[in-house]
């Protein structure tokens with residue numbers, strides 16, 4: 001799941017699976033799909 005957060009007046013999109021931050025929602029969504037395809041044991 002991608003979560004929208006705001007820091008320093010900038011909107012970031014965070015991959016909840018691994019915590020990576022992206023400045024574009026499309027990049028976060030693309031990453032998240034790859035992230036979800038990886039080993040589920042990685043998800044806490």
Ligand SMILES: [Zn+2]
Nearest residue numbers: 015017018035
């Ligand atoms: Zn991720």
